[in-house]
Amino acid sequence: MPAPERPCELPTALLHDPEMAHACRIRDFAAIFYLVRRRAGIYPSRIAALCGMTPSRVGEIMSGRRKLAHIDVIERVADGLRIPGAMLGLAHRPWEIPSRAMVTEPELSSVARTGQEEEADRGGMKGLDDILSLVNEDRVTRPMLTAIQSSIEDYWRRDDQHGGAALRPAVVGQLRHVQRLIVSTTDGGLKRSLQSLAAELARLAGWAYFDARRYSTARSYFSQALLLAKDIGDQQFTANVLSCMSLLATYEGGAGEAAALACAAQDTARDTAPSALVMSMLHMREAFALASLRDAAACYKAIDKAHQNFERAADEGPAPQWVRYFDETKLVVDTGIALAQLGEPHKAEPLIAEGLRRENATQQRGRAFHAFWLATTQLQQGALDQACDTAGLALELATSVESPRVTGHVREFHARLHPYARETSVIAFEAKMREALS
Template sequence: MTGYEPPTALPRRLFERADMLAALAAHDFGTVFRLARAEAQISYSKIAAECDIKPDRVGLLARGQGSVTTFEKITRIADALRIPGQLLGLAPRDWEGPASPHRTFPAPAFGLDGDGEGVRRRNFLKTSAAAGLAVGLPELARPSLGSRIGSDYPERLRERTARLRRLDDVLGGGDTYRVYVGEYTATKALLRDATYTDPTGRALLSVLAEQAQQAGWAAFDSGRHRDAADLYEASHRAAVDARDTELAGNALAFLAYQALNGDRQAGIQIATRSVNEAGPGAAPGVRALLYERLGWAHAVAGNDVETERALETALNALTEVASDNRQPDWVAWVDHTELQIMTGRCWTELRRPLRAVPVLEAALAQYDDAHARDKSLYLSWLADSYLTAGEVEQAALVTNRALDLASGVASVRPRQRLASLLQRLNEHQVLPAVAEVLDKARA
């Protein structure tokens, strides 16, 4: 099949369009067919012949009626239209190769080396991510153009968003960014093209704000900082329009986290706004999350008293979680272990290793290696504290472990954190443990 170029092969430029990426992520082949005809002048009859689908069914799909769900048919469409496998949650197709004009999207920045179970699992999830196959997504038929959306649809869409969020537990933003942007773009189109009541519209805007934050986080994690800021700002506007003060506050918290890389005082101001915008009536998990991020902003700026005060407020909020059932899914990961880790990170930034090391050691002992990106990052703060305390060999051992976990994760952040550590360790390269980790990093 590698030597045959079907007449239905889509031009490369179509894979740069947001609406095409959204349709592929959702397996909305009706939209794919419509775009193929409108933008590439590929007739439905040609599509039907190459995809082995009856012509009338191609027409029905293009009008938003029905869906394609079988693996065999999806792969047939991918091959006929020359859709890169990763855009559909498939492994690379036989016809894809380094020189193929259809190999539009490069591989993640960090190669998949080694054969550990965690790496194999991440590889499987990465190839499945675009379709949500690995997280058991339920069927969710996308409404056709101009259709009326029922009041239950936003909640079903929010459930789908929650399921897709689980991909971030094991994959980096380089693997999830297009999936999350596709979901955000599809919901944005729905708000524009469908009809609905005012309450349903506000609920859709709330979901849109949530999706924009997830896409923004993936953009940030993969080094697309301008895209991340744009998505966070779009999320804040949507949340305000939806009157969802919790999501509005969280959008500001994301912007504060990003701002700390440049203007620390601006980061503190935005983090303070995030707490105020969510308000004291926010769910306990939301308050815990926003206050720990405020604590982080103060720690980066060197404000130890304010850091401790914010972390204590976050801990008090966490004690209320068990008795409160209003926790949104996007704060489900905030628990006592996560707060311990943030506390250790803060004390590391404040150059207080005697306080940071015990907290990080205890928390990371309970943290599963399956969360490779996050554990690699958190270990970097532990290594940082060991180095500050003069425990160079221990810092090297922890850095070595963090490098192993960072392998195969499509995130720029672990390598950025580890780069500064390795530079500091370079001063002690005569020590065997340090020489070993430096050699590994160079390799």
């Protein structure tokens, strides 16, 4: 038997054709090969080479003189012609879902391992900072602090647009630089400002690792940020870090811990001013956790408090910079996500759809997440074709960001489609996945 040649994709239109779908469903390989020749221009000799068969055998199959019954040969046909396994009644073939969509969390087991990964982010140049410190005697100035703050704001913009994966080495390096400056600075006011910047950088590093699904490392940086914020007595930023840890706990399946962290954050920020917008965001974090716990009454109560505080925020002074992302659009879409997590897709769908309509086009990662949530609510309501179309939009958005969290949502949504694997819209979505993520 000749070795199969390199497979090639069939035209998407052919895979969606009802005649092809029917032929695959009943495993009529004479009709399949005929359609492949007529619609894809792949002649019998090429079919034979792709599927590891002889041309004469392919000719016998096409003439109806021979049938295919052995599962290993049917699998070779599926793999050689790139026919999705579900169309032929097979399990998903290994090539159908690219490796990027099968991300697993490379969980880190200890603080010592975290240090190794941080060293890798620095490019393995152990001792370089100590060497440079001998020749670079940085004098901390207010313009220097302003420049670092500007860098942090730029990091957040880039994280929102492109994901945090590529930012981690730069953010960790900036954090270590600021930590060295803290040690060498004697001016109390400048030292406090540096500690505040270090807290922001540590939270940003934690967020970047969280987006990369490096949850243990993310927790380590969030803990650093928490200690720094407490050292300088910044209660609102302490609450902010606790809210990040709450979201991380929700992703890790610790909904009870997530709810407790969100409540601790509220207690920390409650008596600060201005606090309404901060409290609105924190109540929504609590709602996420309560939705995961399926506590509907408490979840609705948290959502109501989030909306009440948001209305009060308009009468207060400017909120901290880090919480201003939580605008009305974010409130609307997060309310929809909480209801979706609660298992109420009919209420969630219009809210998430409205949020997507309002969102800034530059917020690629957020829009990708929200599109997958919208697709999930549509699927839960039985609108399979609409759900797959929406998920296709999410895939387009996901290709512009480097975010394993987004890829994780791709995987989760795809897993929900398994009961419908033979449906045309699902096959079309999987084709888009292969094109987008391979």
